[in-house]
Amino acid sequence: MDSVWFWSLITLVVGFIVGYAAQKSGFCSVGGWRDLVLMRDTYLLKGIGGFLIGGVIGYTILSLTGGIYFSSQFPWFYFKQWAMIPGSVFTYKNLWVGWTIAALGGLGMGFFSVLAGGCPLRNATMAAEGNKSSWWYLLGFALMAPVVVYLFTLINPLGWF
Amino acid sequence: MAKAGAFKLKPWQAGLIIGLVASIAQAGYYLLPTAVAGVAKYKVSPPAYGFCMFCHVRDTVNWVVQNFVPTVTPAPISIIAPTLTIFGVLLGAFVAAKRNKQFAWRQTIHPGKAFVWGAAVSFCAGLLGACTLRIIVRAAYLEPFAYVGIGAIGVGAIIASMAFLKRGLG
Numbered sequence: 024m025d026s027v028w029f030w031s032l033i034t035l036v037v038g039f040i041v042g043y044a045a046q047k048s049g050f051c052s053v054g055g056w057r058d059l060v061l062m063r064d065t066y067l068l069k070g071i072g073g074f075l076i077g078g079v080i081g082y083t084i085l086s087l088t089g090g091i092y093f094s095s096q097f098p099w100f101y102f103k104q105w106a107m108i109p110g111s112v113f114t115y116k117n118l119w120v121g122w123t124i125a126a127l128g129g130l131g132m133g134f135f136s137v138l139a140g141g142c143p144l145r146n147a148t149m150a151a152e153g154n155k156s157s158w159w160y161l162l163g164f165a166l167m168a169p170v171v172v173y174l175f176t177l178i179n180p181l182g183w184f
Numbered sequence: 185m186a187k188a189g190a191f192k193l194k195p196w197q198a199g200l201i202i203g204l205v206a207s208i209a210q211a212g213y214y215l216l217p218t219a220v221a222g223v224a225k226y227k228v229s230p231p232a233y234g235f236c237m238f239c240h241v242r243d244t245v246n247w248v249v250q251n252f253v254p255t256v257t258p259a260p261i262s263i264i265a266p267t268l269t270i271f272g273v274l275l276g277a278f279v280a281a282k283r284n285k286q287f288a289w290r291q292t293i294h295p296g297k298a299f300v301w302g303a304a305v306s307f308c309a310g311l312l313g314a315c316t317l318r319i320i321v322r323a324a325y326l327e328p329f330a331y332v333g334i335g336a337i338g339v340g341a342i343i344a345s346m347a348f349l350k351r352g353l354g
Contacts (some may be wrong), residue, residue: 031265033212037235038272041202045273046280047191048198052316055195056341061349070195071320071334077203078324082210090211096231099327107329108231108322110239110313122329126336128311129319133340135308137348139301140292142316143237143309146302147270151277153289156298161270163302168242169249171310 042148051145053136112175202235206321209234232325236318238309240269312336 044050048070055068084090086097095102107121111128115121136142139160141149146164150157193201210233233239247266281287293301309315314322314330316337323330 028265030212031268033209034240035268035272035275037205037209038269038274039276039279040205040272041235041269042273042276042278043280044193044198044201044276046277046284046286048193048195050195050198050202052320053337053341056338057345057348060342060345067195070199073196073199074203074206074317074320075199075324077200078207078321079203079326081204081207082324082326085208085211090208090214093231097325099231099325101326103327105328107313108325108327110230110318112310112313122332125312125329126332128308128313129333129336130340130343131308132305132312132316133337133342134344135301135304135340136316136337137341137344139298139305143305144273144315144317147237147273148277148281149292151274152281153287155289155291156293156295159295159298160302160305163299164238164306165241165245165270167303167306168238168310169245171307172242172246175310 041144042151045144046148046151049145051141053133053142054145056133057137112172202317203320203324206235206317207232207324232318232322232327235269235321236315237270237273238306238315239318240267243267244270 049067050070051067052071052074055065055071058064058067082091082097086094091097099108105118107118107125111121111125113121113124115124139146140156143164146157146160150161212234244266278287312319312333314333319330319333319337323334
């Protein structure tokens with residue numbers, strides 16, 4: 024079988040399991056912080072801890088069984104030290120500039136996610152539960168995603184720093 | 185599996201499941217060929233890329249754009265095949281909601297506001313290079329910055345919550 028589309032199928036299945044678990048539990052990766060401040064409640068915040076532990080277990084299993092494509096990657100800190108995993112639209116040469124810009128992005132993301140009522144995953148589950156606001160949220164999210172990428176590759180093709 | 189709606193997960197249990205699935209999904213890159221007709225040999229497997237709301241949605245939109253308006257150059261992975269993560273999430277949550285009888289049309293915040301917040305979150309996710317979920321996947325990949333990112337998201341969320349407390353909810 025030509026496995027090009029297999030990746031699509033995997034992401035679909037992964038998304039299904041994640042969506043199902045998220046709906047069953049009300050998991051939210053931002054709501055935990057909000058509940059901590061507003062209600063002194065760590066119920067949701069434990070979700071982040073569970074996620075992190077699950078991820079570490081999963082990657083450890085993968086690296087022990089040779090399931091990570093580039094074997095010299097998994098304990099990222101061991102192989103690449105302080106380098107960031109590429110993905111930010113802001114290309115940079117200086118490590119500290121990259122860290123600062125990305126941290127600012129994280130700050131804004133936490134802020135706007137609370138205003139929007141939850142993290143992107145929580146909004147997707149709310150959309151599937153019939154919340155019309157979340158459909159508008161997802162529309163804005165999906166339309167902005169490529170725009171921000173093209174915007175930054177346009178004004179910053181090689182990196183400034 | 186228990187009767188419909190009979191079992192409920194705690195957030196930490198759901199987190200554990202999501203974390204396991206999101207990290208194991210990384211092995212899916214083994215199933216991709218390293219070169220496709222029309223696309224030069226590409227590097228497979230962006231690190232810690234099993235699950236991301238922002239990146240995968242972007243890849244999906246990119247794939248659609250690439251197939252109808254081939255003027256831009258998206259990330260290599262999205263030229264090959266679209267990532268269907270977002271549809272999987274919607275489908276999974278919809279099935280769970282239906283089984284729990286929790287599905288109901290409603291509206292919590294103004295549509296225009298929701299649209300703007302969605303775009304704002306997307307913009308910030310672009311700067312961060314991950315959504316709030318993938319930053320945890322990256323942290324599980326033991327990347328030092330990811331912990332700073334989680335902290336930054338937490339600080340941002342706490343600032344917004346404090347503002348809510350000051351101004352009163354709603």
